[in-house]
Amino acid sequence: MTATGTETGTAGAAVLLADLTTTRVGGPAARLVEASTEQEIIAAVRAADTAGERLLVLSGGSNLLIGDEGFDGTVVHITSTGFTVNDDNATCGGVMVKVQAGQDWDELVEYTVLHAFSGLEALAGIPGSTGATPVQNVGAYGSDVSQTIATVRTYDRETGSTKSFTNFELQFGYRDSLLKRATVDGSPRYVVLTVEFQLGLGRMSRPVKYAELARELGIEVGARTYANDVRRAVLALRAGKGMVLDAPDPDTWSTGSFFTNPIVPADVADTLPEDAPRYPSGTDGEVKLSAAWLIEHAGFGKGFGLSDDAGNAVAGGRASLSTKHTLALTNRGGASATDLLAVARLVRDGVESTFGIRLEAEPLLVNCSL
Structure with missing residues (x-):
């Protein structure tokens, strides 16, 4: 493949995508191209498409979760600034x-x-x-x-x-x-x-x-x-809430809010307790709910995943809900995407079991699923 930009990985020397994400998880990229100008971005994308390679585009790496197997195509890392x-x-x-x-x-x-x-x-x-x-x-x-x-x-x-x-x-x-x-x-x-x-x-x-x-x-x-x-x-x-990046603080090693606030029909919202927050959705007959409220009232508090009443930790305690905010799913150090998703599934399924409302992931999931 030929493209302007700086190629920092090859099929024989893959780059870990964990180094480019705020969750600090993600497997290797077959090829990574740094593109710092509009011309370099277009050239790198065109080259990957011409070669018939899979393409992943990322920049800040803050709103995606990449699977542990990584990405077997070209990753274009956009670094254009100004x-x-x-x-x-x-x-x-x-x-x-x-x-x-x-x-x-x-x-x-x-x-x-x-x-x-x-x-x-x-x-x-x-x-x-x-x-x-x-x-x-x-x-x-x-x-x-x-x-x-x-x-x-x-x-x-x-x-x-x-x-x-x-x-x-x-x-x-x-x-x-x-x-x-x-x-x-x-x-x-x-x-x-x-x-x-x-x-x-x-x-x-x-x-x-x-x-x-x-x-x-x-x-x-x-x-x-x-x-x-x-x-x-x-x-x-x-x-x-641990929502500002701070390198020493694992509560910030996340995608930010992991679940979106669900938008449901008004009659579904009416089945919730009176104190459940409800917000206008912008659409008649639908109501926006608080994902954080649903999570907490389904029994998942801050730090869920670190340990339970019996001292057992989900995923070995390597991943958990933030100790500051229940909407953030965090890497406590050494976590994999599998670890993070294990916690997320328990939370999602618990909310659905309690309230009949299925939460959806906010970040883009690449080579993994919830």
Whole structure:
């Protein structure tokens, strides 16, 4: 295979994908190509497709779980960084920020807040790259990227050409998009090259819609405050839940939230206890539930998997729910993907047995299944 970019693995000297993921698990890659420019990304993808090889595209490695057998094709590791700000029309429409796919997400959020661009402040501290955010419609604390994304430029592997999508064309949903639905086992039809955001001008945040965040800030739900205060509050909340990467802390060796909040018919939600949180889903007749509440009330507390009442540990205690937050599935040191999935299955099946609601995994599962 010939491609621009730096090839760091061959069939005879595989690279462990655990080194590129926030869970620190994942078997070997047959070939790894580092692509730091748009041209290198396209060339590497084209070369793999021409050779008929399986393709996995990753960047920050924060929202996927790779199986212990690894990946027997080409892995394109996107490392393109940087962004440009176009404020020609700043007086009326805010600013446009065009970001390379491999750009660290939290660094971008920090820059926008410090330069008085509002819209991303509630998404601080989320690990991973900018190019991954539209795929999953990344969100937290009442905000998601669909609220600010203007366009996404991609390489379409089926046509062999670049294609740009508007916000409307991306068909965003809860933790979902057209880009995600066109991805199979980590192999996307559309490879994200750049993401362009339209952000407001000023130091005030967007309205704070999430009750927990509003309480932390000491404001009413729906009120606005300084965007930098929102960013600091979000970082504090996330750190308290082990949701900000911290190398010495195994509670952060995770994909973040492992299960999505289920969206169910209203009559199903009515079968739950009155104190079960319920949120608008955006669709008539359906209700969004709290996966964390379901997990905890099905008997799976923080740290589940480390040991039970009899002193027995799931997967030898190598994997567990976070000791800080029940939505995070963590590697306690030396865990395999098999270990993590063993804990996840117990939790999923326990919630279904208790409430009749089946939780779905949020991260992409590559060469493994729940």
